Amino acid sequence: MILCTKTFGFSAAHRLHSEALSEEDNRVVFGKCNNPHGHGHNYTLEVTIRGEVDPRSGQLVNARLLETVVQQEVIERFDHKHLNEEVPEFRGVNPTGENIAKVIWDLLKPRLGECLVKVGVWETPKSLFEYAEEE
Amino acid sequence: MILCTKTFGFSAAHRLHSEALSEEDNRVVFGKCNNPHGHGHNYTLEVTIRGEVDPRSGQLVNARLLETVVQQEVIERFDHKHLNEEVPEFRGVNPTGENIAKVIWDLLKPRLGECLVKVGVWETPKSLFEYAEEE
Amino acid sequence: MILCTKTFGFSAAHRLHSEALSEEDNRVVFGKCNNPHGHGHNYTLEVTIRGEVDPRSGQLVNARLLETVVQQEVIERFDHKHLNEEVPEFRGVNPTGENIAKVIWDLLKPRLGECLVKVGVWETPKSLFEYAEEE
Amino acid sequence: MILCTKTFGFSAAHRLHSEALSEEDNRVVFGKCNNPHGHGHNYTLEVTIRGEVDPRSGQLVNARLLETVVQQEVIERFDHKHLNEEVPEFRGVNPTGENIAKVIWDLLKPRLGECLVKVGVWETPKSLFEYAEEE
Amino acid sequence: MILCTKTFGFSAAHRLHSEALSEEDNRVVFGKCNNPHGHGHNYTLEVTIRGEVDPRSGQLVNARLLETVVQQEVIERFDHKHLNEEVPEFRGVNPTGENIAKVIWDLLKPRLGECLVKVGVWETPKSLFEYAEEE
Amino acid sequence: MILCTKTFGFSAAHRLHSEALSEEDNRVVFGKCNNPHGHGHNYTLEVTIRGEVDPRSGQLVNARLLETVVQQEVIERFDHKHLNEEVPEFRGVNPTGENIAKVIWDLLKPRLGECLVKVGVWETPKSLFEYAEEE
Numbered sequence: 001m002i003l004c005t006k007t008f009g010f011s012a013a014h015r016l017h018s019e020a021l022s023e024e025d026n027r028v029v030f031g032k033c034n035n036p037h038g039h040g041h042n043y044t045l046e047v048t049i050r051g052e053v054d055p056r057s058g059q060l061v062n063a064r065l066l067e068t069v070v071q072q073e074v075i076e077r078f079d080h081k082h083l084n085e086e087v088p089e090f091r092g093v094n095p096t097g098e099n100i101a102k103v104i105w106d107l108l109k110p111r112l113g114e115c116l117v118k119v120g121v122w123e124t125p126k127s128l129f130e131y132a133e134e135e
Numbered sequence: 136m137i138l139c140t141k142t143f144g145f146s147a148a149h150r151l152h153s154e155a156l157s158e159e160d161n162r163v164v165f166g167k168c169n170n171p172h173g174h175g176h177n178y179t180l181e182v183t184i185r186g187e188v189d190p191r192s193g194q195l196v197n198a199r200l201l202e203t204v205v206q207q208e209v210i211e212r213f214d215h216k217h218l219n220e221e222v223p224e225f226r227g228v229n230p231t232g233e234n235i236a237k238v239i240w241d242l243l244k245p246r247l248g249e250c251l252v253k254v255g256v257w258e259t260p261k262s263l264f265e266y267a268e269e270e
Numbered sequence: 271m272i273l274c275t276k277t278f279g280f281s282a283a284h285r286l287h288s289e290a291l292s293e294e295d296n297r298v299v300f301g302k303c304n305n306p307h308g309h310g311h312n313y314t315l316e317v318t319i320r321g322e323v324d325p326r327s328g329q330l331v332n333a334r335l336l337e338t339v340v341q342q343e344v345i346e347r348f349d350h351k352h353l354n355e356e357v358p359e360f361r362g363v364n365p366t367g368e369n370i371a372k373v374i375w376d377l378l379k380p381r382l383g384e385c386l387v388k389v390g391v392w393e394t395p396k397s398l399f400e401y402a403e404e405e
Numbered sequence: 406m407i408l409c410t411k412t413f414g415f416s417a418a419h420r421l422h423s424e425a426l427s428e429e430d431n432r433v434v435f436g437k438c439n440n441p442h443g444h445g446h447n448y449t450l451e452v453t454i455r456g457e458v459d460p461r462s463g464q465l466v467n468a469r470l471l472e473t474v475v476q477q478e479v480i481e482r483f484d485h486k487h488l489n490e491e492v493p494e495f496r497g498v499n500p501t502g503e504n505i506a507k508v509i510w511d512l513l514k515p516r517l518g519e520c521l522v523k524v525g526v527w528e529t530p531k532s533l534f535e536y537a538e539e540e
Numbered sequence: 541m542i543l544c545t546k547t548f549g550f551s552a553a554h555r556l557h558s559e560a561l562s563e564e565d566n567r568v569v570f571g572k573c574n575n576p577h578g579h580g581h582n583y584t585l586e587v588t589i590r591g592e593v594d595p596r597s598g599q600l601v602n603a604r605l606l607e608t609v610v611q612q613e614v615i616e617r618f619d620h621k622h623l624n625e626e627v628p629e630f631r632g633v634n635p636t637g638e639n640i641a642k643v644i645w646d647l648l649k650p651r652l653g654e655c656l657v658k659v660g661v662w663e664t665p666k667s668l669f670e671y672a673e674e675e
Numbered sequence: 676m677i678l679c680t681k682t683f684g685f686s687a688a689h690r691l692h693s694e695a696l697s698e699e700d701n702r703v704v705f706g707k708c709n710n711p712h713g714h715g716h717n718y719t720l721e722v723t724i725r726g727e728v729d730p731r732s733g734q735l736v737n738a739r740l741l742e743t744v745v746q747q748e749v750i751e752r753f754d755h756k757h758l759n760e761e762v763p764e765f766r767g768v769n770p771t772g773e774n775i776a777k778v779i780w781d782l783l784k785p786r787l788g789e790c791l792v793k794v795g796v797w798e799t800p801k802s803l804f805e806y807a808e809e810e
Contacts, residue, residue: 040310445580
């Protein structure tokens with residue numbers, strides 16, 4: 001089995017705040033991440049695909065597509081944006097690391113199909129969130 | 136499936152030495168790592184959990200607990216210590232990377248339960264030891 | 271001569287926008303960094319001091335003070351904040367990497383005095399801004 | 406289950422070019438990587454093994470063997486070489502990241518047997534190729 | 541004083557070989573780096589400029605120019621090339637780290653003038669070569 | 676001016692303790708670093724030299740010597756040792772980052788002479804100590 005992982009970066013602002021929680025609970029649960037003006041991160045994104053190696057090229061069939069798709073579906077949408085304010089996918093969805101990984105999976109899945117294996121999001125160099133669907 | 140990995144650091148001294156081996160065998164098997172005065176490392180610890188995303192918070196149920204538990208159970212016990220001399224978990228247990236990963240798993244398991252997925256220990260930037268239980 | 275450099279991290283949102291420029295010029299000069307909702311970064315801060323090594327301790331006189339001062343004057347002020355909206359030092363000061371380095375210098379100088387040598391700010395892993403005063 | 410991963414580096418030149426494709430198709434498929442004079446990389450190799458922990462030593466049975474075997478079978482063969490011109494394993498095999506991972510697996514498998522779990526090749530800090538055999 | 545450093549990457553092949561030395565001396569002096577087919581690296585380039593901060597923008601006057609100039613003068617010329625064979629600046633100039641740093645300085649100086657402070661070239665993560673002109 | 680910096684690693688144990696201070700003062704000044712059993716680090720060492728580029732080789736005259744000298748004078752002496760107990764240079768010298776940098780300078784100076792520019796010691800990825808002699 002061959003896996004190919006490419007890494008990407010985007011810089012974005014966000015605020016952790018859930019409409020399902022009271023103002024007070026938001027402050028308790030999210031602490032300084034609930035600050036109303038938001039804060040930001042240099043996110044690092046890792047996308048892993050698998051597939052057949054084309055015997056003529058020696059490359060995974062979708063390896064080139066991977067970079068184009070992530071660029072179009074994620075980087076252009078998220079980079080230098082405020083996730084809560086400007087990215088429609090986070091309307092009503094709290095932009096936690098967990099949800100960012102899930103939203104990116106949902107954006108890539110229709111384009112990459114079965115070959116998509118895993119989406120990893122580093123919010124800081126100390127926190128990684130990974131989303132995959134169990135088989 | 137959502138996984139969350141947090142990384143931590145601790146600095147400790149250790150000596151590779153097994154009571155089950157002769158002095159001579161200890162020297163042959165562990166080489167300079169058997170030096171009687173010990174040496175040390177900046178260990179990097181990666182702990183991975185999985186779980187349900189709480190629909191209200193958008194976070195893994197145990198994500199916050201993870202940092203507290205690792206701090207209490209591992210960092211406070213191991214950081215700035217001599218593992219062989221001061222950490223009771225290594226009494227009679229050679230503090231190899233393999234055993235350090237296993238000891239950390241055993242310290243975290245009672246607190247994190249089913250959501251604990253993997254413990255990874257980088258002894259140096261070139262050596263990683265990972266412990267998980269097969270399902 | 272002995273120099274000691276400590277590194278720190280903070281996550282913040284900002285927007286590049288100058289009141290001295292027209293809306294149109296702001297867009298041309300700052301491109302996507304001028305996006306009205308802001309975006310964010312994991313900043314890495316490097317602060318360098320010099321000084322006498324205390325012969326009794328073998329440490330720079332101010333080495334311990336350095337961490338406390340940066341924590342109090344910079345990290346508590348900037349971390350998980352929107353620089354333009356919440357940090358008074360950037361009122362009327364565009365939070366570019368250049369100005370962030372200068373503002374941090376001005377915050378640390380009264381506390382660290384002559385021993386302060388250089389302030390470095392990594393906005394991303396590809397962009398470093400350094401501020402020092404020429405002697 | 407205990408896994409041990411060691412990392413290694415080698416610097417090599419290569420050219421992406423497939424004899425199964427026309428000159429024109431080679432240029433289209435591989436772009437600047439098809440440049441006839443070749444180019445090069447600092448490859449980072451990650452090899453993962455599993456196994457029994459020897460209760461006397463506290464180490465994986467093959468942990469020491471791993472470094473020797475990778476040194477002999479991979480680093481000595483690939484380091485400071487032009488993969489297409491000088492490494493017989495790439496005769497008729499396009500040295501893509503995918504094929505390099507597969508070739509390294511095939512070189513290590515006879516020496517490491519069942520304990521070999523995964524071979525990972527970073528061609529650049531943004532592109533990882535991993536090879537494993539499904540069980 | 542404000543300094544701004546931007547980092548860039550390029551992948552290239554090279555061979556260390558001096559026409560001023562005999563074949564035998566080339567082998568002795570450069571060892572495996574003299575291998576006739578060449579080898580390669582992922583070079584990391586750091587370019588440092590200084591200058592006035594424009595009070596309207598809060599940015600170094602040449603900060604934007606820096607990226608364009610390095611892209612045009614260095615990356616397009618060197619990336620995915622064989623330095624000895626395809627880059628005219630290395631005709632008769634051995635592409636050691638020392639000479640690569642000097643050649644890059646000479647390519648950037650006419651475009652960046654007085655504001656150019658230093659060129660740093662990492663050949664591997666363990667070897668840095670820096671070129672600057674003494675004042 | 677050409678500078679060449681090479682990086683090296685060594686793993687060692689140490690204890691911060693000064694004979695010029697009382698037991699109580701040692702505990703206050705050095706905190707957990709004063710723990711009697713010691714602790715340890717993966718130190719990263721950066722040594723910078725300058726010099727003439729040999730026009731025949733295109734390399735700094737002492738570039739090759741640098742690696743040999745650091746290996747012999749520092750790595751063999753310090754790696755996998757307890758600095759306080761086994762390295763005579765620290766007899767009566769507290770092995771702080773500041774003193775380690777100074778001791779390494781003193782070990783390298785007789786071998787590298789005028790071309791030695793700077794010694795940098797990373798005790799952890801967050802603490803750098805640099806020693807140079809002012810001209």
